[in-house]
Amino acid sequence: MRGPVRLRRTLPRVPDRLAGLGGVLIALVVLAAVFAPLLAPYPADELKPAEALLPPDGAHWFGTDQVGRDILTRVLYGGRTSLAVAAAVLAASAAVGVTLGVVAGYAGGWLRDVILRVTDVFLAFPALLLSLALAVVLQPSVSTAVVAIAVTWWPWYTRLAASVAASVATRPYVDAARCLGVPAPMIVLRHVLPNSLTPVLVQISLDAGGVILTAAALSYLGLGAQEPTAEWGLMVQQGQSLFTTNWWVVTFPGLAILVTAFAFNMLGEGLRNALDPRRAVR
Amino acid sequence: MPRYLARRLGQALLVVAGVVVLTFAVMRLVPGDPAVAFAGPKATPEQLAQARARFGLDEPVPVQFLAYVRDLFTGDWGVSLRTRQPVRDDLYQAFPASLELVGAALVLAVAAGVPLGVLAARFRTRLPDLGVRVGSMLAVSVPVFWLALTLQLVFAGNLGWFPVAGEYDASLDTTSPLTLWTNITIVDALITGNWPIFTSTLRHLVLPALVVAAYPAGVIAQMTRAALIEEAGQDHARMERALGFGETAVLTRFALRPALNPVLSLIALVFAYSIVNGFLVEAVFNWPGLGRYAAESIRSLDTPAIAGVTLLVALVYVVANLVVDVLQGFVDPRARRR
Numbered sequence: 001m002r003g004p005v006r007l008r009r010t011l012p013r014v015p016d017r018l019a020g021l022g023g024v025l026i027a028l029v030v031l032a033a034v035f036a037p038l039l040a041p042y043p044a045d046e047l048k049p050a051e052a053l054l055p056p057d058g059a060h061w062f063g064t065d066q067v068g069r070d071i072l073t074r075v076l077y078g079g080r081t082s083l084a085v086a087a088a089v090l091a092a093s094a095a096v097g098v099t100l101g102v103v104a105g106y107a108g109g110w111l112r113d114v115i116l117r118v119t120d121v122f123l124a125f126p127a128l129l130l131s132l133a134l135a136v137v138l139q140p141s142v143s144t145a146v147v148a149i150a151v152t153w154w155p156w157y158t159r160l161a162a163s164v165a166a167s168v169a170t171r172p173y174v175d176a177a178r179c180l181g182v183p184a185p186m187i188v189l190r191h192v193l194p195n196s197l198t199p200v201l202v203q204i205s206l207d208a209g210g211v212i213l214t215a216a217a218l219s220y221l222g223l224g225a226q227e228p229t230a231e232w233g234l235m236v237q238q239g240q241s242l243f244t245t246n247w248w249v250v251t252f253p254g255l256a257i258l259v260t261a262f263a264f265n266m267l268g269e270g271l272r273n274a275l276d277p278r279r280a281v282r
Numbered sequence: 283m284p285r286y287l288a289r290r291l292g293q294a295l296l297v298v299a300g301v302v303v304l305t306f307a308v309m310r311l312v313p314g315d316p317a318v319a320f321a322g323p324k325a326t327p328e329q330l331a332q333a334r335a336r337f338g339l340d341e342p343v344p345v346q347f348l349a350y351v352r353d354l355f356t357g358d359w360g361v362s363l364r365t366r367q368p369v370r371d372d373l374y375q376a377f378p379a380s381l382e383l384v385g386a387a388l389v390l391a392v393a394a395g396v397p398l399g400v401l402a403a404r405f406r407t408r409l410p411d412l413g414v415r416v417g418s419m420l421a422v423s424v425p426v427f428w429l430a431l432t433l434q435l436v437f438a439g440n441l442g443w444f445p446v447a448g449e450y451d452a453s454l455d456t457t458s459p460l461t462l463w464t465n466i467t468i469v470d471a472l473i474t475g476n477w478p479i480f481t482s483t484l485r486h487l488v489l490p491a492l493v494v495a496a497y498p499a500g501v502i503a504q505m506t507r508a509a510l511i512e513e514a515g516q517d518h519a520r521m522e523r524a525l526g527f528g529e530t531a532v533l534t535r536f537a538l539r540p541a542l543n544p545v546l547s548l549i550a551l552v553f554a555y556s557i558v559n560g561f562l563v564e565a566v567f568n569w570p571g572l573g574r575y576a577a578e579s580i581r582s583l584d585t586p587a588i589a590g591v592t593l594l595v596a597l598v599y600v601v602a603n604l605v606v607d608v609l610q611g612f613v614d615p616r617a618r619r620r
Contacts, residue, residue, distance in 0.1 A: 121300030129596075132580065240431055269419070
């Protein structure tokens with residue numbers, strides 16, 4: 001039951017404070033990653049075997065790892081890896097997924113059915129599982145992880161874009177364009193695509209946390225980033241045998257993953273609520 | 283309803299067909315020759331050719347695919363290159379342990395997620411709501427392998443409250459051997475009245491199940507909260523308030539049941555996801571399930587085994603989705619039209 005329509009409803013709502021917190025955290029993570037070379041207290045990959053496994057103190061806030069690398073430095077550089085992976089995966093899967101989705105949604109009919117059935121098949125594999133299988137097949141590396149995750153991620157965008165585009169395709173301005181004789185590809189490009197993008201953008205911010213978690217899990221299993229790349233999942237894996245005696249080697253990279261994924265999830269939820277007031281269950 | 287069932291079943295079969303094609307394609311992409319992996323590095327050309335013929339690798343790809351499909355239907359899922367046992371037998375050994383872990387985790391997740399969702403909806407925008415929202419968001423954002431390592435260190439290593447790893451105390455196999463019925467240890471121990479193994483399994487289950495439960499508990503709490511708040515804005519809720527029911531009664535006595543409908547379908551979605559998430563947890567707690575089997579197969583490039591795990595999990599996912607859709611079509615006729 002909705003009340004009478006008020007003007008306020010038609011204006012975008014300001015995301016709530018938790019979403020704001022997510023936004024601030026993301027800004028911090030991005031800044032830390034971009035300015036890692038300036039912020040890091042030590043050069044990247046500087047090995048000092050004499051200073052191996054030092055507990056956190058004033059000189060090494062997060063301690064050092066088994067070959068004497070400063071963990072704070074590596075956590076800062078690891079942010080670059082994670083954010084780059086997330087950006088690459090989301091850009092690739094959104095590009096492929098939205099293209100197919102908009103076509104499916106606008107064309108309808110058998111083309112839509114075929115495209116959506118194909119996405120069903122890909123969606124039957126949980127993302128991590130298909131990524132695992134693919135990462136085994138290809139040589140493990142950061143770019144392999146990107147490809148493997150993107151292959152499992154694009155169908156979500158196809159489904160989303162297809163449903164949005166199908167509703168956009170029934171709008172009067174699309175009918176008008178069709179009556180004027182505008183060719184279908186032009187209608188899709190000029191009218192359907194731009195008007196279908198907002199929910200996709202919200203979905204991208206919601207997904208970033210999941211991509212970062214999946215990439216970290218692949219690296220943890222040895223199927224993603226390889227030594228000496230600074231990557232949070234890989235750092236946890238390398239530290240786990242020393243964890244019982246050196247708590248800091250696993251704790252800080254793991255917290256970095258947690259904080260980053262949390263920030264993206266919070267912001268994504270806030271954006272979704274702002275966009276769709278009916279879902280804004282605050 | 284019969285038409286809906288038939289259509290939904292047809293869709294599921296199409297997906298299964300696609301899954302088989304995709305699994306075969308991934309298998310074919312594996313670098314290295316599975317025949318070499320099977321026959322060993324010192325094999326003579328004759329032995330290699332023999333191994334190749336044994337796996338049908340000397341046939342054209344379409345023929346291989348048809349043979350693969352035929353074997354799947356006759357229950358032959360290939361032979362593991364590592365354990366040298368039929369993959370089906372290996373999966374039959376490993377899958378029940380994964381089911382046990384994920385089943386326990388989902389019970390925990392529902393037991394925690396639903397009441398927390400109700401609490402958040404009841405005290406919306408106030409402190410309990412804030413706590414549940416932040417807590418559930420943390421639960422879905424935490425890397426499982428890290429949570430597993432941390433809980434293991436703190437509660438098993440430092441505090442010693444729970445065992446560090448394994449499914450149950452291995453010494454119990456000699457003192458009170460378990461009769462297998464379902465292959466799910468905790469169920470078998472319960473129905474055969476094997477209390478030492480039952481309690482030992484329960485104690486071993488706590489930590490890994492808690493870790494696997496984090497994600498589903500988070501999404502279930504979020505979904506329950508959202509569905510309840512939507513339900514509490516419906517006309518019937520207004521009516522109930524007018525009749526003098528308090529806010530708690532409106533939520534728990536009237537809004538909760540319809541609100542649990544989307545939560546139910548969420549559980550099926552989260553089930554397959556949790557099995558794969560469980561892979562990472564099994565690795566940390568040395569749980570003898572699919573995850574450990576998959577990890578060992580990956581390490582030794584055991585293609586038939588990897589394909590078997592992939593196929594099994596995808597099938598579980600398809601079946602879980604089908605069951606939920608049919609149940610929902612049964613409960614809610616509107617769902618049949620989608």
